[in-house]
Amino acid sequence: MRRSTADGWYVPVAIGADAVGMALPTAVAFSVDGAARPVHQAVVIAVVWVLVGLAARRYAPSTWDEGAPAGPVVRDWLVLLGALAVLRAVSGLGDPPAAVLAALCPSLAVTVLCRKAIHSRILAVRRHARGLRRVLVIGEAGVVDAVVGQLAERTDHGYVVVGACVLGEGDVLSGVPVSARLRVGTPTAVDEDAGHVAEAAEVLGADLVFVATDRHMCGDRLRRLSWALHDRGRRLMVLPGVVEVARRRVRITSAAGLTLLDISPPARRGLPALLKAVTDRAGSLVLLLVLAPLFALLAFAVRMTSPGPVLYRQTRVGRNGTPFPMWKFRTMVVDADRMKGDLAAANEHDGHMFKLRRDPRVTSAGRFLRRYSLDELPQLANVLLGHMSLVGPRPPLPEEVARYDQVEMRRLSVKPGLTGVWQVSGRSDLSWHETVSLDLRYVDNWSWAWDMAVMARTVRAVLDGRGAY
Numbered sequence: 001m002r003r004s005t006a007d008g009w010y011v012p013v014a015i016g017a018d019a020v021g022m023a024l025p026t027a028v029a030f031s032v033d034g035a036a037r038p039v040h041q042a043v044v045i046a047v048v049w050v051l052v053g054l055a056a057r058r059y060a061p062s063t064w065d066e067g068a069p070a071g072p073v074v075r076d077w078l079v080l081l082g083a084l085a086v087l088r089a090v091s092g093l094g095d096p097p098a099a100v101l102a103a104l105c106p107s108l109a110v111t112v113l114c115r116k117a118i119h120s121r122i123l124a125v126r127r128h129a130r131g132l133r134r135v136l137v138i139g140e141a142g143v144v145d146a147v148v149g150q151l152a153e154r155t156d157h158g159y160v161v162v163g164a165c166v167l168g169e170g171d172v173l174s175g176v177p178v179s180a181r182l183r184v185g186t187p188t189a190v191d192e193d194a195g196h197v198a199e200a201a202e203v204l205g206a207d208l209v210f211v212a213t214d215r216h217m218c219g220d221r222l223r224r225l226s227w228a229l230h231d232r233g234r235r236l237m238v239l240p241g242v243v244e245v246a247r248r249r250v251r252i253t254s255a256a257g258l259t260l261l262d263i264s265p266p267a268r269r270g271l272p273a274l275l276k277a278v279t280d281r282a283g284s285l286v287l288l289l290v291l292a293p294l295f296a297l298l299a300f301a302v303r304m305t306s307p308g309p310v311l312y313r314q315t316r317v318g319r320n321g322t323p324f325p326m327w328k329f330r331t332m333v334v335d336a337d338r339m340k341g342d343l344a345a346a347n348e349h350d351g352h353m354f355k356l357r358r359d360p361r362v363t364s365a366g367r368f369l370r371r372y373s374l375d376e377l378p379q380l381a382n383v384l385l386g387h388m389s390l391v392g393p394r395p396p397l398p399e400e401v402a403r404y405d406q407v408e409m410r411r412l413s414v415k416p417g418l419t420g421v422w423q424v425s426g427r428s429d430l431s432w433h434e435t436v437s438l439d440l441r442y443v444d445n446w447s448w449a450w451d452m453a454v455m456a457r458t459v460r461a462v463l464d465g466r467g468a469y
Contacts (some may be wrong), residue, residue: 010122014059015050017114022049022107029103045104048083049111052076071248071449073115077108122158132160136201138182138225139212139239141170147210147239148174153437163204165197167216179204184216193221194228201234208235244437246445266413266444275448280390284383291377298329298374305365308334311378316395319415324387326395327378331366332359373462379418391451392417393439411439414446424457 023046030038053059056076084100137144144164151159164172165180172178179200182193201209209229211217217225222238229236240261251262267273288295299310312330315323343359362370369375382388388395395416401409417423421438422430430438442450 010118011059014115014118015053017118018053018111019046019050021110021114022046022104025106025110026103029106033103035103044087045080045084045107048087049076049080052079052083073108073112077104077111080104133158133207134162134205135159135208135210136179136197136204136206137161137164137176137210137212138167138197138217139164139210140167140214140216141172143212143214143239144172144176145174147212148176150243153434159210161210162206163200165200167214193225197225198228198232198234201229201232206234208237210237210239212239213241244441244444246447248447249445267446268413272448276389276451279448279451280383280388281386283390284380288380288384291380294374295377298369298377301365302329302331302363302369306330306333306363315398316416317398317401317412318387318395319412321401321409321412323398324382326382326387329369329375329378331363331369331375332361333363336361373423376418383418387415389415389417390419391442391446391454392420393442394420394422394435407440408436410443411436413443419454419458421454424454424461 023042026045027038027042030041035041053076056072056079058072058076081101081104088100137147139147144166148161151157151161161176163177163179165182166172166178167182168184169181180196182196197209200206211222211225213222226236242261242263245263249264249266251264253260253262302310309330312328312332313325314328316326318324343361366375379388383390392415393411396404396411401412404411421442422435425434425438
């Protein structure tokens, strides 16, 4: 089977970075501490660390699309500590546990940074359509189009569809070449699948096969197709039809020979929700105190450049459709709301939001505030009062919510955020469909670690200023 371009560099680089990232800081820490044979100990620890990663499949291609979260690294690090404790108990290797722990702490930080750097490089390669795994899709025509469209929307994955084997006679509208037509409803169809799919995969140079299950492709037929592909060295991935579910929420189990996907519900209560609430209140309070001088400076700029109040109060819709008053530094002229109807025809956004790149209502100071999102800072008071969260979907207007469909209403399942995935992914430059997709992905899959990552990315997005108008 042909190896994808990504396989050629990622695995050795990832293993090498893990080994060096663990060994070098550990050796330095041991040397400073005066430990015996610091280099030997560091090498042993690095080897054990790589073995832990291999056992946990951290270098497998299936992990490339998950980003570089710190959670798995911390879990592996704890396993490493346990493994070293066992080695020391068996052979007397190393220093007392406290010294080992102190030496390994900097290595944990270095390893996390190395993995994030490698993942950033992977994303950069994918954005230029390199290092991708070639995929052959099997399914009905409409399903093939849906898979192609879903993959085409984003570049944070490692797959490119090169062909399809279509069940039935439907038309494929996405432009993907149809390599074979698989018959449905006939006893001999199962026996013909292997030859058609194997030939198509060989001709297209496919690395793996995606199979979308339905009433025609399931049970014994899917089982026998998997035998045929595996016997020919081809990998098979089954698409269960579930979208936008983080891998950490999925657990594979079985019962009576059936393979089951156990999908845990989104975190709405318990310790994760408590941690988020504490972070919101404490973080907003600290930021309000630290940024107080900046608030005074911005308030002065607003007042001196345009007549009217410093703050603008607007009703927004929060969690479960509850309205609340939201505050911003005023960036428009006082009668801006009355002028909105006259500008409705010039709306440049394709969804329910109203956006103009050069809105004539925006003041001179307002353009600067909007570009760097400084007008949003008073919303820290909303976070402190519990109306909003530091991270969440964009807080919508009541007139926008009135036009929501059932899917869009799910954005209101959590508190809106001062920042969010939408804000750090392009803001107003995104289409309405992209905005909703990003928000729904967050609503269903949020975690405290993801919130921290979004807040870190917010600093870069604010300084960049793209999509802010």
